[in-house]
Amino acid sequence: MNQVDASSFHEIGRSVRRKEDFRLLTGKGHFADDYNMPGQAWTVMVRSPHAHARIVRIDAAKARAMPGVLAVFSGADCAADGLRPFNHNAVPSTKYDMKLTGPGGGSVFVGRHMLLPADKARYFGEAVAMVVAESREQAEDAADAVAVDYEPLRFLERTEDAVVPGAPAVWDEAPNNVLVDAFFGDHAATERAFAAADHVIGHEFHVGRIMPLPLEPRAGLAHYDAASGNYTLYFSTGGPGIVRQRRQFAAALAIDQEKLRLVALDTGGNFGTKNRPYVEHALALWAARKLGRPIKYRATRHESMLTEYQGRDLATKVELAMRKDGRFLAMRAENVMNVGAHCVSLSPLAKGAGLITGSYDIPAATLRARGIFTNTVPNNVMRSSGRPEVTFAIERLIDMAAAEFGFDRIALRRQNLIRPEQFPYTNAVGSTYDSATFEANMDLGMKIADWGGYEKRRQEAAARGRLRGLGFANYIESSTGSPRERAEITVTPTGRVEVVLGTQPSGQSHETSFAQVAADLLCVPIDNVEIILGDTEVVKEGGGSHSGRSMRHAATVLSLAAPELIEQGKALAADILGVAPADVDFAAGRFVSTRANRTFDFLELAKEAQARGGVLKVVKDNEMHTPVFPNGCAVCEVEVDPATGRVHLTRYAAVDDVGRCINPMTVDGQTHGSIAHGVGEALFEQICLDPASGRPLTESFEEYGMPSSTTLPPLTTEIVEVLSPTNPLGIKSGSEGATAGAPAAIISGLVDALKDFGIRDIAMPATPLAVWQAIENAKAGSQANNKARHGSWKWRA
Amino acid sequence: MARVSIKVNGKDEACEIKPRTLLVEFLRDHLGLTGTHVGCDTTQCGCCIVLIDGKAVNSCTMLAVQANGADVTTIEGLADGGKLHPMQAAFREHHALQCGFCTPGFIMSALELVAKKKNPTEADIRYGLLGNMCRCTGYENIIKAVKAGAEAMARVG
Ligand code: FES
Numbered sequence: 010m011n012q013v014d015a016s017s018f019h020e021i022g023r024s025v026r027r028k029e030d031f032r033l034l035t036g037k038g039h040f041a042d043d044y045n046m047p048g049q050a051w052t053v054m055v056r057s058p059h060a061h062a063r064i065v066r067i068d069a070a071k072a073r074a075m076p077g078v079l080a081v082f083s084g085a086d087c088a089a090d091g092l093r094p095f096n097h098n099a100v101p102s103t104k105y106d107m108k109l110t111g112p113g114g115g116s117v118f119v120g121r122h123m124l125l126p127a128d129k130a131r132y133f134g135e136a137v138a139m140v141v142a143e144s145r146e147q148a149e150d151a152a153d154a155v156a157v158d159y160e161p162l163r164f165l166e167r168t169e170d171a172v173v174p175g176a177p178a179v180w181d182e183a184p185n186n187v188l189v190d191a192f193f194g195d196h197a198a199t200e201r202a203f204a205a206a207d208h209v210i211g212h213e214f215h216v217g218r219i220m221p222l223p224l225e226p227r228a229g230l231a232h233y234d235a236a237s238g239n240y241t242l243y244f245s246t247g248g249p250g251i252v253r254q255r256r257q258f259a260a261a262l263a264i265d266q267e268k269l270r271l272v273a274l275d276t277g278g279n280f281g282t283k284n285r286p287y288v289e290h291a292l293a294l295w296a297a298r299k300l301g302r303p304i305k306y307r308a309t310r311h312e313s314m315l316t317e318y319q320g321r322d323l324a325t326k327v328e329l330a331m332r333k334d335g336r337f338l339a340m341r342a343e344n345v346m347n348v349g350a351h352c353v354s355l356s357p358l359a360k361g362a363g364l365i366t367g368s369y370d371i372p373a374a375t376l377r378a379r380g381i382f383t384n385t386v387p388n389n390v391m392r393s394s395g396r397p398e399v400t401f402a403i404e405r406l407i408d409m410a411a412a413e414f415g416f417d418r419i420a421l422r423r424q425n426l427i428r429p430e431q432f433p434y435t436n437a438v439g440s441t442y443d444s445a446t447f448e449a450n451m452d453l454g455m456k457i458a459d460w461g462g463y464e465k466r467r468q469e470a471a472a473r474g475r476l477r478g479l480g481f482a483n484y485i486e487s488s489t490g491s492p493r494e495r496a497e498i499t500v501t502p503t504g505r506v507e508v509v510l511g512t513q514p515s516g517q518s519h520e521t522s523f524a525q526v527a528a529d530l531l532c533v534p535i536d537n538v539e540i541i542l543g544d545t546e547v548v549k550e551g552g553g554s555h556s557g558r559s560m561r562h563a564a565t566v567l568s569l570a571a572p573e574l575i576e577q578g579k580a581l582a583a584d585i586l587g588v589a590p591a592d593v594d595f596a597a598g599r600f601v602s603t604r605a606n607r608t609f610d611f612l613e614l615a616k617e618a619q620a621r622g623g624v625l626k627v628v629k630d631n632e633m634h635t636p637v638f639p640n641g642c643a644v645c646e647v648e649v650d651p652a653t654g655r656v657h658l659t660r661y662a663a664v665d666d667v668g669r670c671i672n673p674m675t676v677d678g679q680t681h682g683s684i685a686h687g688v689g690e691a692l693f694e695q696i697c698l699d700p701a702s703g704r705p706l707t708e709s710f711e712e713y714g715m716p717s718s719t720t721l722p723p724l725t726t727e728i729v730e731v732l733s734p735t736n737p738l739g740i741k742s743g744s745e746g747a748t749a750g751a752p753a754a755i756i757s758g759l760v761d762a763l764k765d766f767g768i769r770d771i772a773m774p775a776t777p778l779a780v781w782q783a784i785e786n787a788k789a790g791s792q793a794n795n796k797a798r799h800g801s802w803k804w805r806a
Numbered sequence: 807m808a809r810v811s812i813k814v815n816g817k818d819e820a821c822e823i824k825p826r827t828l829l830v831e832f833l834r835d836h837l838g839l840t841g842t843h844v845g846c847d848t849t850q851c852g853c854c855i856v857l858i859d860g861k862a863v864n865s866c867t868m869l870a871v872q873a874n875g876a877d878v879t880t881i882e883g884l885a886d887g888g889k890l891h892p893m894q895a896a897f898r899e900h901h902a903l904q905c906g907f908c909t910p911g912f913i914m915s916a917l918e919l920v921a922k923k924k925n926p927t928e929a930d931i932r933y934g935l936l937g938n939m940c941r942c943t944g945y946e947n948i949i950k951a952v953k954a955g956a957e958a959m960a961r962v963g
């Protein structure tokens with residue numbers, strides 16, 4: 010793709026302070042719970058107290074008679090009104106996605122996400138009825154009074170239990186609970202390479218179930234106007250953005266999408282969990298029509314933690330074949346994703362599938378990828394979905410191979426990295442990486458981490474009785490996402506450049522960084538640029554914000570729109586000056602002609618346009634499928650207190666190749682947050698179910714390990730800009746990559762700290778108890794440490 | 807119903823409210839001051855922190871009637887028209903907010919911290935902010951901002 014001339018950029022690449030901040034710093038944001046309307050009623054859900062149970066009968070008579078109660082609705086009412094299950098587009102389907110299939114190569118049965126199920130509750134906390142009342146307290150009290158008869162069924166938490174003969178079926182349509190079973194790579198070549206290998210190392214890992222946990226619980230206000238038949242939902246969201254969610258909500262409600270307006274202005278964090286529609290929002294819209302009242306919903310934190318879409322939960326078995334000089338020859342992997350009670354996204358499985366060989370030149374590989382239903386909360390994309398899982402597997406495996414066969418772990422990586430001259434590089438499962446300088450990333454990472462000074466720090470820690478460890482991981486991830494984006498640029502006579510786009514930020518600074526791009530492409534002052542997002546009244550097309558797509562798609566469509574707007578400007582200027590359009594140039598932000606003295610910038614020209622009854626405006630659509638591959642590495646140092654098992658992260662450095670960086674300040678900020686998610690996963694975060702009842706035990710911040718200001722270390726980050734040849738500005742993505750590398754780097758450091766005990770693996774999260782237990786096991790001579798936690802999977806069925 | 811009279815951001819607010827009304831509900835629902843946020847129900851996230859007579863308090867864990875007669879400052883009460891308070895300005899300058907949901911609570915905690923100790927160290931700040939959660943920033947820039955905000959406040963006295 011043609012690269013844009015960057016020589017005149019002065020906003021792109023600068024740490025411009027954010028346009029968003031004034032409103033957010035003064036309490037003037039518009040978050041989901043900030044909307045209220047006169048006459049609003051409240052809805053509260055009745056939730057299943059069983060992880061798996063048949064719904065026998067719902068008796069709402071008592072609840073209906075309680076003060077303030079306006080209605081109680083169940084799944085039967087939804088069915089009677091013709092409400093439909095959500096279509097989540099769960100199977101990734103863009104051109105470059107790995108193609109997942111059902112067992113035997115057939116289509117994938119994803120379950121049915123009914124707004125309220127009429128047959129069964131399939132996970133603890135699933136909504137089975139809704140109550141609407143004048144106040145939230147009245148609705149809460151009435152929800153407690155709805156009597157639901159359940160017939161509890163055996164429930165499934167772990168995928169390995171879901172596939173054994175005789176296991177209960179979450180869905181009758183998938184009697185063995187398998188929805189995906191797909192194979193990738195060259196089986197024969199891989200087997201040959203394994204047969205000829207000098208060394209083979211293999212291991213099983215389980216990257217556990219965690220929560221995205223944005224701090225803003227989901228909420229919304231639904232309104233129905235009987236006169237026009239129009240619905241409006243004020244809420245906060247992310248991911249696919251309001252254009253797709255509008256289609257999804259309209260389809261579930263069986264209404265024309267033109268009748269539905271979605272407004273989502275400020276979103277208090279997302280990280281994937283708001284990437285799929287929620288039943289409560291659809292139900293509020295439905296009830297608003299049925300009852301003729303605005304309906305408000307606000308989840309408690311407790312409810313959010315019970316029912317918000319979760320992430321990760323991939324079991325993987327990996328094997329690596331090597332020559333005795335350390336050259337990697339082939340890889341085999343079997344990945345199993347626990348999709349939960351119904352499938353909202355297979356993106357983690359597919360994304361990971363394309364990246365199993367990581368940053369390394371491995372000539373042959375095969376992968377079997379499976380998706381399994383269980384009675385757990387639906388599993389969705391979560392920041393860097395799928396990539397931390399496979400990065401963990403390959404990076405940990407390389408550390409293990411180094412330890413087992415006597416290689417230096419850094420040298421072994423260097424020897425096998427894909428070299429810059431090999432790009433574009435197609436890996437053994439068919440993903441084509443665009444560009445990277447992996448070894449230079451490593452050098453930079455080790456430099457900013459002061460790798461050379463580590464030994465001194467280790468000795469100093471040892472003198473204090475602490476075990477210090479040094480961890481390292483490379484990563485590569487893929488950014489794809491919704492292929493369509495639209496930019497609508499209007500230069501107003503009041504001197505504003507209004508840019509409408511269909512992305513859906515939740516803290517990623519689009520109003521600032523997109524304005525930087527527009528300002529440079531049109532040579533207008535950044536202060537005059539206003540980015541408009543988040544309201545389907547104005548946003549008619551666009552793919553939202555997920556999979557690191559936003560800046561790449563926005564900048565690409567802007568760079569296609571800008572020349573058209575400049576042509577319009579030239580034509581208008583020519584008209585005013587009475588010269589031919591070919592005689593007008595656009596130079597240094599001004600429309601000039603050698604045949605006239607007068608010149609204009611865009612803002613002056615917009616006034617002229619108005620005076621002539623015209624407008625400077627362009628609408629440009631773009632479709633772009635080619636993925637990009639952000640990449641980088643992480644170095645971390647940990648200290649373990651062997652008496653308590655407490656792990657202290659002491660240093661952390663990350664290098665991220667994001668392609669062209671528009672705003673280093675915000676990209677660094679994204680990297681910091683991205684690291685924090687990886688730290689949480691590695692050390693603290695874990696969803697626990699009571700094995701007897703299936704009830705989640707992690708229902709509040711008291712039980713769930715959120716990283717805090719004292720558990721995160723100071724972070725050192727560097728941005729690398731290897732321009733991607735796939736789009737005009739050379740953009741890759743920043744914000745998800747550091748999450749991909751962090752868990753592997755941290756566990757690498759931890760295992761390094763514990764290596765004298767013979768420990769070569771430790772399961773995540775490495776809580777003080779887990780670490781202390783591992784040390785005690787090692788002292789007692791047990792090998793339990795080095796067996797994967799979910800080691801009972803029968804691989805290769 | 808109970809009658810409360812609370813000074814909020816310098817303005818006397820007198821209202822009839824249900825006795826069970828939490829202070830945060832009073833601020834958000836009765837006064838429309840939606841800058842104070844609710845992120846949890848177990849007094850842990852700190853999104854709801856306001857200053858009551860200069861002390862940082864979780865407004866989700868206090869009844870409005872308990873604040874009767876008190877002087878409450880919320881995030882809306884800090885800027886001087888278009889001019890940000892030095893701590894707000896430091897958050898902007900150091901990119902200490904992304905989604906901004908946690909930010910009002912952090913700023914209120916930071917103000918109490920600085921009131922207690924003029925020039926806090928990095929460790930003081932990290933411990934001082936343990937009652938505030940942020941899921942976006944990894945805390946890195948928040949720590950820097952609070953340090954810079956403290957210095958700026960010391961400069962202006
Ligand atoms: S809302 Fe979380 S501490 Fe108050």
Ligand code: FES
Pocket residue numbers: 224277278516902903904905906907908909939940941942943
């Ligand atoms: S900025 Fe989003 S939670 Fe802190």
